[in-house]
Amino acid sequence: MEPAMHADTPRKGSLTAADRAARALGWFSLALGAVELFAPGRLGRAVGLEGRETLLRGYGVREIGAGVAALSDTPAPAIWARAMGDLVDMATLAPAARRSQGAVYALVAVAAITLIDIAVASALTRQTARSAPPRDYSDRSGLRAA
Amino acid sequence: VKALVWHGKQDVRYDSVPDPEIEDARDAIIKVTSCAICGSDLHLFHNMVPGMKPGDIMGHEMMGEVVDVGEAARGKLAVGDRIVVPFTIICGDCDQCKRGNFSVCERTNRNKDIGDKVFGHTTAGLFGYTHLTGGYPGGQAEFLRVPFADTTHVKIPDGISDEQALFLGDIFPTGWQAAIACDIEPTDTVVVWGCGPVGQMAIRSAILLGAERVVAIDRYPERLSMAAAAGAVTIDYTAQNVHETLNDLTDGKGPEKCIDAVGMEAHSPFTVEQAYDRVKTAMMMENDRPHVLREMIYTCRPGGILSVAGVYGGLVDKIPFGQLMNKGLTLRTGQTHVNRWTDDLLHRIEEGEIDPSFVITHTASLADGPELYRTFENKQDSCIKVVLKP
Numbered sequence: 001m002e003p004a005m006h007a008d009t010p011r012k013g014s015l016t017a018a019d020r021a022a023r024a025l026g027w028f029s030l031a032l033g034a035v036e037l038f039a040p041g042r043l044g045r046a047v048g049l050e051g052r053e054t055l056l057r058g059y060g061v062r063e064i065g066a067g068v069a070a071l072s073d074t075p076a077p078a079i080w081a082r083a084m085g086d087l088v089d090m091a092t093l094a095p096a097a098r099r100s101q102g103a104v105y106a107l108v109a110v111a112a113i114t115l116i117d118i119a120v121a122s123a124l125t126r127q128t129a130r131s132a133p134p135r136d137y138s139d140r141s142g143l144r145a146a
Numbered sequence: 147v148k149a150l151v152w153h154g155k156q157d158v159r160y161d162s163v164p165d166p167e168i169e170d171a172r173d174a175i176i177k178v179t180s181c182a183i184c185g186s187d188l189h190l191f192h193n194m195v196p197g198m199k200p201g202d203i204m205g206h207e208m209m210g211e212v213v214d215v216g217e218a219a220r221g222k223l224a225v226g227d228r229i230v231v232p233f234t235i236i237c238g239d240c241d242q243c244k245r246g247n248f249s250v251c252e253r254t255n256r257n258k259d260i261g262d263k264v265f266g267h268t269t270a271g272l273f274g275y276t277h278l279t280g281g282y283p284g285g286q287a288e289f290l291r292v293p294f295a296d297t298t299h300v301k302i303p304d305g306i307s308d309e310q311a312l313f314l315g316d317i318f319p320t321g322w323q324a325a326i327a328c329d330i331e332p333t334d335t336v337v338v339w340g341c342g343p344v345g346q347m348a349i350r351s352a353i354l355l356g357a358e359r360v361v362a363i364d365r366y367p368e369r370l371s372m373a374a375a376a377g378a379v380t381i382d383y384t385a386q387n388v389h390e391t392l393n394d395l396t397d398g399k400g401p402e403k404c405i406d407a408v409g410m411e412a413h414s415p416f417t418v419e420q421a422y423d424r425v426k427t428a429m430m431m432e433n434d435r436p437h438v439l440r441e442m443i444y445t446c447r448p449g450g451i452l453s454v455a456g457v458y459g460g461l462v463d464k465i466p467f468g469q470l471m472n473k474g475l476t477l478r479t480g481q482t483h484v485n486r487w488t489d490d491l492l493h494r495i496e497e498g499e500i501d502p503s504f505v506i507t508h509t510a511s512l513a514d515g516p517e518l519y520r521t522f523e524n525k526q527d528s529c530i531k532v533v534l535k536p
Contacts, residue, residue, distance in 0.1 A: 013158065014516035019156060068428045073523075127524075129524075130526055131526075136368070138372075142346075
């Protein structure tokens with residue numbers, strides 16, 4: 001049995017740029033979630049969502065959940081979930097953008113973060129994918145033939 | 147010298163570290179010729195086990211050539227000897243060592259006070275495995291200081307290659323002890339959860355110890371094919387119901403002997419259970435994901451034996467202890483007492499009964515180590531066991 005030789009170019013560390021970005025997004029989620037959960041009134045006034053505090057608190061819980069999951073050792077699903085959440089946020093902000101400058105700014109910011117989320121989630125998915133077909137090790141008994 | 151150094155979760159780097167030196171008369175220094183990445187290294191990689199500090203050198207599966215020997219170890223070791231270094235550091239003198247309970251040596255954990263607080267009573271010092279077990283630098287490095295070297299070694303004769311001998315330091319005796327703990331009888335069905343390196347060794351150990359049938363459970367085709375190569379019946383738990391399949395194989399009675407070769411990071415095919423453990427571990431309300439423990443207790447035949455070789459870190463939740471008690475199951479566990487088994491296992495290798503190198507799927511330089519941690523973590527490239535050559 002001939003062991004496979006790994007011939008890729010070595011890199012110095014195991015942590016990738018996508019990992020680091022996922023962690024930054026995780027901490028961002030936690031911070032945003034905390035604001036949504038504990039200061040929904042002020043946030044609502046800033047982004048044209050006055051009177052929708054309960055909805056913002058719900059979004060806060062969602063953000064905190066995504067943040068915790070993004071800081072785990074398998075962050076890709078959480079970053080994809082963030083991207084989906086971004087779409088929900090944009091759908092919520094879009095009607096308010098007709099009457100609130102704050103909502104317009106928020107909408108642009110969320111759109112930019114959506115692109116970042118999608119880029120990071122795609123990179124994480126690629127780096128953890130099992131792309132090659134599984135090898136057959138059925139010739140590797142290791143035991144003396146009977 | 148160069149070494150693989152832990153810097154945080156999923157962050158292992160190929161760094162320069164200070165040269166190891168003789169610090170005690172019982173020490174030796176080895177030039178590491180081969181080392182491996184263990185499945186339990188992944189628990190540290192995922193920061194699942196407390197007590198790692200940035201700068202800690204990884205690795206507890208290693209062998210090499212002795213290049214320096216402390217004065218008190220000179221009768222037992224000499225420069226030029228080829229040795230496998232057991233992952234458990236043993237003094238050879240304490241009550242536990244005298245009983246052969248080497249993995250719970252009372253003297254080698256230099257952070258005994260922490261070990262006593264965390265475990266109730268300390269366990270042995272371990273290489274490269276947190277400050278709870280001594281904070282000893284590990285063997286994924288060019289050179290290694292071996293404390294208590296006069297007792298903490300297995301001499302390897304020249305006719306045995308590194309690849310054949312290396313796993314005497316951990317995974318082979320771990321799988322062997324897991325099978326020994328099952329008190330295997332000729333009519334037994336032994337089920338092994340997890341077909342990673344320890345699972346593969348447990349499968350072959352159960353066969354060598356005379357089990358009538360060995361069943362291997364995993365989800366990765368390459369691992370199942372390697373298990374089948376030894377003669378195991380395989381179950382893909384993502385495609386088959388484990389409990390029903392094992393009942394079908396045992397006339398509805400369940401297997402007599404069950405081995406957990408998975409441990410704290412088990413995946414459950416049941417979405418609710420998986421989500422439950424993921425959320426609780428993320429919220430630090432549970433240390434481990436004990437799906438295999440739950441399934442073994444439920445599936446095992448009453449009066450059977452559960453043998454736990456997989457590593458657990460702390461608190462687990464929703465363990466059906468009532469089932470365990472009412473079914474009269476015996477639970478055996480522990481880190482393997484490496485040196486209790488190595489004479490026998492080395493003899494079996496020399497006799498050609500088993501060649502543990504079957505499990506090696508990737509061999510690379512130490513510098514490739516960080517990348518191979520990711521490959522191994524993600525089960526990419528059909529990776530089962532990585533050996534690194536410093």
